[in-house]
Amino acid sequence: MTALSADDVIRLLELQPHPERGHYRETFRDDPSGTDGRAASTAIYFLLSKDEISRWHRVDAAEIWHWYAGAPLLLSIAPPDGIAINTQLGPDLVNDERPQAAVLKG
Known part of the structure; x- marks a missing residue:
């Protein structure tokens, strides 16, 4: 397997900038579970590059x-x-x- 750079992973997984830093893409969204309309669960890819942190x-x-x-x-x-x-x-x-x-x- 070829080593990929963070930029390669961002491109290949079609990640977008995340509001709290890093890059992400939602891969799953469950049906809403309550009266607030919020999904019961979600899944994302999330990538922090070398110099990024999540506060x-x-x-x-x-x-x-x-x-x-x-x-x-x-x-x-x-x-x-x-x-x-x-x-x-x-x-x-x-x-x-x-x-x-x-x-x-x-």
Whole structure:
């Protein structure tokens, strides 16, 4: 498999700039589940290039982060009790990297 640059991935997956930095494309949208008309769930591709970061923010729905390629990513989550949890997303399971992590609503 040929190593792809971030620009290659953005082009091949037809990603668009994300409002909070990075690039994304929605790949799935479930039917609305409540009176607010909001989808029960969605899925996106999301890419942060080498010098991009996602700033601290609250999420109003659970997020599942998946690592597919590139450098490992440190995902920091601060639950309501204020004790930050860091998960290194990446391929090196032996050294405590994980291919997926959940960020809970709130």
